Amino acid sequence: MSSRHPHVSFEFFPPKSDKGLESLQSAIAELSAVMPMYHSITYGAGGSTRDFSFAAIEAASGTARHDAGTVPIAPHLTCVGQSRDDVFATVDRFAALGVTHIVALRGDPPEGIDAAYTAHADGFQSTAELVAAIMTRGDFSVAVSAYPEKHPQSPSFDHDLDVLAAKVDAGAKRAMTQMFFDNDLFLSYRDRASARGIDIPIVPGIFPIHSFPAVARFAAKCGASMPASIAARFHGLDDDPEATFEVAAEVAAQQINDLAAEGIEHVHIYTLNKAPLALAVCERIGLRKAAS
Numbered sequence: 001m002s003s004r005h006p007h008v009s010f011e012f013f014p015p016k017s018d019k020g021l022e023s024l025q026s027a028i029a030e031l032s033a034v035m036p037m038y039h040s041i042t043y044g045a046g047g048s049t050r051d052f053s054f055a056a057i058e059a060a061s062g063t064a065r066h067d068a069g070t071v072p073i074a075p076h077l078t079c080v081g082q083s084r085d086d087v088f089a090t091v092d093r094f095a096a097l098g099v100t101h102i103v104a105l106r107g108d109p110p111e112g113i114d115a116a117y118t119a120h121a122d123g124f125q126s127t128a129e130l131v132a133a134i135m136t137r138g139d140f141s142v143a144v145s146a147y148p149e150k151h152p153q154s155p156s157f158d159h160d161l162d163v164l165a166a167k168v169d170a171g172a173k174r175a176m177t178q179m180f181f182d183n184d185l186f187l188s189y190r191d192r193a194s195a196r197g198i199d200i201p202i203v204p205g206i207f208p209i210h211s212f213p214a215v216a217r218f219a220a221k222c223g224a225s226m227p228a229s230i231a232a233r234f235h236g237l238d239d240d241p242e243a244t245f246e247v248a249a250e251v252a253a254q255q256i257n258d259l260a261a262e263g264i265e266h267v268h269i270y271t272l273n274k275a276p277l278a279l280a281v282c283e284r285i286g287l288r289k290a291a292s
Contacts, residue, residue, distance in 0.1 A: 005286045006256065007266045009037045009074075009176075009203070012060070012273050014052035021059045023273060029063040030275040032071050034287045037266060039064055040103050040143075040176075043076035057097055073099060074143065078107025079130045083122040087130065091137045103143045103176070104131045104167075128166035135171040144168075146175035146202055148189040152223040161196045174200050176268045179207035179219065182227050183258050204259055207270045208252040208277045210245075213238060248277060253284030260285075 010031050015021050028039055041056050057073050064071035075094055079087060094102065106127045124130045131142050144167040147160060154160040164175060175198075180186055190202055209215045212234035216226050233251055237244045256267050271278045282288040 006260045007037050009268045011040045011270045013042045014056035025059050025063045027275040028060050032064045032066050034282045035066050038072040038074045040074040043078050072101050074101035076103040078105045079124040080107035095138050101141045128170040131170035131172050141173050143174045144172040146177045148180045148186045176203045177205040179205045204267045206267050209248045249280035252281045256285050
């Protein structure tokens, strides 16, 4: 059982306006103070927010600092809807911006997560191919995705783990999971991955519940179950943002603390580009002192 809090990293999305970029910079500056391992920045379906992603990386790089140094920026990169040349051009541009960490993903079709995936005719046919290609372009630390309740389009858990194993064989150094709210499901997944011979760190993705109705809908769409015990914590709070905030921070912190007790040393927190709730979670797990 661990008595220490785990390391954290944070996820952001690329804003589409100057005002949004200013807000992103502010959030990254605040969250950098807890000395995260890195900040990841997402990439739109089919590269649809590519230019916004580059702007976000540049903005983040200027503010991702703390007393001991700088926080690495880990942009996402997808292969859906992009040729090999497009992908290599993006990787080279990442390198020019000083990026050393990349999150490699298949990516969802522009039509959304429910749409059938079709690989680009001149592109990489799988995430494992994408990972291997990135590794030929420079000395990058590549992370990939993992799914405690399996990817919605995977026919079985065995197939899902085969996909993850292929990504590891291609050079992935860690896997970050889709959001989940039942730690038993994550721990079972970790054990199955270990039995499969997958030995990279599997980093839990933690999604603080800023709005229970919205998060519950999104979780259902992604195939992530919502325990009745958590739903009960938010019952009757839909019109009470302050109470929702407090419960959300407590629920996420408890989830992280329970994972730390099971030996988890790093969690990835989804921020929605807002610092207050993520900081409240960090306070509750001992990463940041509460404001006086």
